[in-house]
Amino acid sequence: MATLPQGFTSAPTPPADHEIGIGMLGYRFMGKAHSNAYQRLPLFYWPPPLQPRMVAICGRHADAVATAAQRFGFEGYYTDWRFLVDDPRIDLFDNCASAESHAEPTIAAAEAGKHVFCEKPLALSALDALRMWRAAETAGVLHMVGFNYRFVPAVRYLRDLIVAGRLGTIYSLRACYLQEGGDDPTRPFTWRHDRASGGYNALGDLGVHIIDLARFMLGEIASVAAMTAVHVTERPLPDEPNTLRQVTTDDQFVATVRFASGALGTLEASKVATGRKNHNRFEINGSRGSAVFNLERLNELELYLREPDDALTEGWRTVLVTEHEHPLYANWWPHGHIIGWEHTFVHEVHHLLHAIATKTTVGPEAATFADGYQALAVAEAILKAADTGSLQSVPAPSLG
DSSP: OOOOOTTOOOOOOOOGGGEEEEEEEOOSHHHHHHHHHHHHHHHHSSSOSSEEEEEEEEOSOHHHHHHHHHHHTOSEEESSHHHHHHOTTOOEEEEOSOGGGTHHHHHHHHHTTOEEEEOSSSSSSHHHHHHHHHHHHHHTOOEEEOOGGGGOHHHHHHHHHHHTTTTOSEEEEEEEEEOOSTTOTTSOOOGGGOGGGTOOSHIIIIIHHHHHHHHHHHOOEEEEEEEEEOSSOEEEETTEEEEEEEOOSOSEEEEEEEETTSOEEEEEEESOOTTOSSEEEEEEEESSEEEEEEGGGTTEEEEEEOOTTOTTTOOOEEEEOOSTTSTTOTTSSSTTOOOOTTHHHHHHHHHHHHHHHHTOOOTTTSBOHHHHHHHHHHHHHHHHHHHHTSOEEOOOOOOO
16 A cells, blocks of 8 residues: 655545435436536535435446546446446436436336436426326435526525515516527437427427426416427438438427416427527516516526615616525625526535435425426427417326
8 A cells, every 4th residue: 555645634535324326317418417516516515415426327328428427427337227226326316318218217216216306308298207206206205307497596586586575466477498409400300309209399398497487486387378380390310311301399389378376478489599599588577576587697687676665766677696695606606706507506406415315305496206297287288289279278286
């Protein structure tokens, strides 16, 4: 054994009962985001509720997943998710794979007694999401869906204002999530473009985010009317670029909704909003105030509060949500030092690990599988409303 340099003392290691073994399925976009969050957690939340131990990551392609394991700090990797589920060192199963790989592995992990964290959309259908919710509840494990925009400080601050009654009675919400990319007709066809395969496009990728934010802010959506459009009707096959296949999922949807509270709203998502990169914006109007949030300026909240004794100076203000008194911000930098999109995942995993450590639920601040199910129930009602041209009611979430 090598002799350590004089004066050097090894850093203490966390006790075994303070560790939580992480097993992750999927190593691309969301796999990187979640891995970064686990690694950054102890830097800003010290001591962490539980110390993440990056046990194993899983993907189909051995070379790629081996590289991901090395980059993301995992001890090793699997190429079959069943081995990941069977690994006794893993306490938390984190599913970052695409939606077609959500239901079966996550249900198996819950049945194996592992806590489960799954990216959105929770499944390809509300029925599969319901199965996942039931499995997690039956197993008695914690379950959370990756609706990370609930963990933007400005979003949480706005919700706190609404709950405290600062905006008064809420009358309306207008939300849109706009991206480009789908406007390029040379982008290849994938399962997302085929409704028969359970694919979603704008609705499942972007729409579920704004559906969840709408429910988070205003409560349950009771009914919907909607229209959808497929603007790029054919796309080339990935391996046969000269062969085109018909697209049957939406490039864009627009929905009007009525909340159980009586408030009205509009929801829109588009993958063909040329020039828009990641434009997630919503406005909420109430009897005593209004607010606007835009993800591309996520440290800010536009706010109007009606103050009866200050009519001469009332007006819209831009609040920089970086004070330590603001939600979720106390563990970050000095005030005025902004954070970014990736930090929402640090908040998210901290919340989950705290719930596991204290044996409490993750809701209502985080989305449970019940919320993931309900987002898909609303999405399916939007599709049915668009297909039939009729108003569709949305039952409240229930395991029954």
